[in-house]
Structure formats: structure tokens, C-alpha cells
Amino acid sequence: MNVAAYDCDVLVVGLGPVGAVLTALLAERGVAVIALDKDVAPYPMPRAVHFDHEIMRIFQQLGVADQVSQHARDLPDYEFRAADGRVLMNLRPPRQTPSGWGGGYMFHQPGVEAVLRERIAALPNADVRLGQRLDSLAQDAHGVTAQVTTQAGAAALRARYLVGCDGAWSPVREAIGGGLFDYQFDEPWLVVDMQVPPGCNVPAVNIQLCDPARPTTCVLSGPGRHRWEFMLLPGETAEAMLDDAVVHDLIRPWDCGPVRIERKAVYRFHGLVANRWRAGRIMIAGDAAHQTPPFAGQGMCAGIRDAANLAWKLDAVLRGMASDALLQTYQAEREPHVRAAIELAIGMGRVVCTLDRDAAAQRDAAMLAAQAGGAPALPPATPSPFASGCVLAGSVGAGELFPQPTAGEASAPLRMDDRLGDEAVLIARAPIVGTAAGLRVLEVDAQDLAPFRPALLAWLDQHGAEAVLVRPDRYVFGSGAPRLLLDAWAASLNPAALAAEAR
DSSP: OOOGSEEEEEEEEEOOOHHHHHHHHHHHHHHEEEESSSSSSSSOOOOOEEHHHHHHHHHTTTTTTHHHHTEEEEOOOEEEEEEEEEEEEEEOSSSTTTTTTOEEEEEOHHHHHHHHHHHHOOOOTTTEEEEEEEEEEOOOOOOEEEEEETTEEEEEEEEEEEOOOOOOOOHHHHHOOOOOEEEEEEEEEHHHHHHETTTOOOOOSSEEEOOOTOOOOEEETTEEEEEEEOOTTTTHHHHHHHHHHHHHHHGGOOOOOOOOOEEEEEEEEEEEEESSSTTTTTTEEETTTTTOOOGGSOOHHHHHHHHHHHHHHHHHHTTTTTGGGGGGGGHHHHHHHHHHHEEEEHHHHHHHHHHHHHHHHHHHHHHHHHHTTTTSSSOOOOOOOOOOSSSSSHHHTTTSSSOEESSSSSOOOETTHHOSSSSEEEESSSSSOOTTTTEEETTTTGGGGGGGHHHHHHHHHHHTTTEEOOOTSSEEEEEOOOHHHHHHHHHOHHHHHHHHHOO
């Protein structure tokens, strides 16, 4: 089909954080993107309040980490407390992370979304169209045609690929079918965001109050803000709980001072995963693909990981460096990570959402005993390496997030990703003969890597490897001999072509 017949390479439906990150990552790579959103402005109230080190690394890749930091603050300790205030479990942020950033951040979502949209506006390949609603879509062997309603009337858009980042009630998910896997976790909670003037006595840590009389969450949000979440008890209605007087009565025992209600809403906390994330040239990401209770703080994080995983693969396919089959690795890689995060959050939620006093007393005793015995409070939050997908299975380190060393002054550190660019990179101990399209080849002794050489050599030594091939999303494709890695990388990107060549 003639290139002129396409309005864009990728049509992104939904411009929340996930759609915005996907749009920016694609446009930075030179992909022509149209991003639609049915609303004319970003949602003005906070929703997500936490992101982790890997997400800040993605913001770094977009060149907006400093701007995002203005709307965030470092993650504090996360305490699970009994009704009487005893600490049942204390989760401390890691001191070091593979991303070279802090263990996590509490943030104000509208501020971060504004930063992302400003970045998109500076990218010539990104075309944002607000106040436009997707009505229907159809695909063929060459692309996707979307029928949309604009402020000027009906219109059609033609794209090579379409990605639905259109939320929990995703029309794109409905269009591709497949249904949802339901973890059977469904709890109604009142979520209240407060503006906190200086001098208010809000807690300095994040708290899950495991009180059977009223399970409650109390966490930091962005600078000058705090969030409370209150589980609805049997017989309580959303309408009654949203009354300002009820909200202030719930906040009063915390004795914080003159906080001001910014937002209040009743949500049902779900654990859901779409069975199908892709149908031909149509894909879904973020809440359209999976929904999690908030207890592990991974809802938005999981969606942005989807965007990072999908962006480089779409780019590789569109450039002809990979076959369309590469897109099959998207769900294969991301779904196990998502399920692990949801199951962790549901496990935490079942600890918190206990209303039976006898069961709560037994839970408290067990958690205190585990804490006294030095047992781990929870399974590790670090996801397992990719077991399948675009990785060299069986090689040491394959499927793990590759560390980003830092160097220089702590106030203005040098970060390795800034030296690598957006391509995949093969880092080896010795000179390498050969390369591949879309792949940068570097020796450990290369000038660009000089500040990070000790850390890179330590990684190679630890893994017993001559070289490591790191994907554009900073996950390890594999480690081993350079020639083996180059051949395996080419095979992973275009297995059909190599099979034909072998014949």
C-alpha cells in the first residue's frame, strides 16, 4: 500500500501516562504517531501516587527526569500497623537499584502528565488530537482504519498499527476480544486526596492500618499533598461516604491539622488481566490490558513498562529491522511480570482487608512472630527475568533489567544510559568484528563508557561473560560470546528470514 495512504505509523488511543510515554518513546525514534484522547485536557486530579526506579529511568530516557522530579519526592518507609499502632511489617526502600535512581517516588500525577505532554509537543513526529473519540476500528493485512468523532464531525484515520491505552473500560480491548481473567478480588474503597499546608502533622511514612474496624491507607502523594483510603464496610454506600462531613470524620483521628479535600472518589479495587493483548495490528497496554489493587503501587508502573517494551519493538518492525513476529513477544514478556505484581498486591490487600477481629488478631500475632524471627515480610518485589520472548534463553542474566551505573558528583551524576542512545547495544571486553542494524557495538574500553568501566567489568565478571547484549528497553537480551549474541539477536528479530536463508 502507498505510504501516502497512511495518516501515521502508529495510532495511540488514550493519552494518560501510558499513552503519553508510548507516544513520546515512538516519536523520539522517528515513528510518526497520532495520539487521540476523548478529553480536551488531562484529568486534573491525582490518581496514581507512586512510581519506582525503573519508571524514573524511562523518564530519563525521555529527557524529563529533572522536570518530573519537581512533582515527586522520595519513597519513605512503608509500614503495616495493627489497630493499636504496633508495626507488623516495615518495608524500607532499597538503598541501591539497578536503574541508578532512588527506590521509588511519591508524585502528583497531573504535574507529571503536564511534563509528558510538554515533551510530546516538542517532538515533530507526534500529533496530539484532543477531544476526539474512537468509535470503531477495522484492520486488514496492511493496517488499521479507525472511525473517530472529532469536534468537526466524523473522520477516518489510517495507521499501520494501533495501540489502545484507553483505560479500564477500553473500547480497543473490546474490539480485539478475548475477555478478562478475574482474580476475584473486588473491594470498594473511598480514596481521598488532600492538600496539606505547611505545619500540618501528616505522617512521614506510608501506612497500611490493618484495623478490622476500618482498614485504612495513609500515604504521601506529591509535594504538599497526602492521600487516605478507607475501606467501605458492609452496608455503607458510595453516596454516603462521599459526604464531606463523613470524610472529615474519617480524617479527624489522624489529628493532622487543616488539610483541604482536593478529590474524593469511591473505587472498586480489582485484579484483572486481559487474555489477549494483541490481535494482528492492534494492541492494548496499561489499564486496558491489566488492572491491579493499589497496595503494591504498581498500576501505572506496569503500564509504563508495557509502553517501553512495545515502543522499541514497533519501531524495529516499522523500520524493517524485525519481522512482525517480534510483536508476539510483547504479551509473552509482560504478562508474567504483570501477574506477579497483581498477585503481590492482592496478597498485601488480603492482609489489610481483614474485618474479622479474631482473624485479625491471629494475623497480627503471625506477622509479629515472623518479624521477630527475621523472616522476609513479603516475596521480593523484583520481577523474575523474562522466561521467554526476545531473549537468549539459558544465557546468564538474560531477561533481567541491566544495571545503569552512575559516576561523578552525587548532585549531578553521569548516567550510563545517556551515553548509549536509544538502540540496542553490545558491550564486550575485546574488539568485535561484525554488527547488526539498529545495534551499537562498544568495547568496555570505549571512551563513552570510561566512567562506568569498573561497574561493567564487574557485571561481566559476575556473569562469567565475554559480552552482553542489552535491548533498547535496557533488559538483557543475553550474555556470552559476541558472535553468538549477534547471531542470536538477528534470529530473534527475524526468525522467518533466517529460516528461509538456511533453506
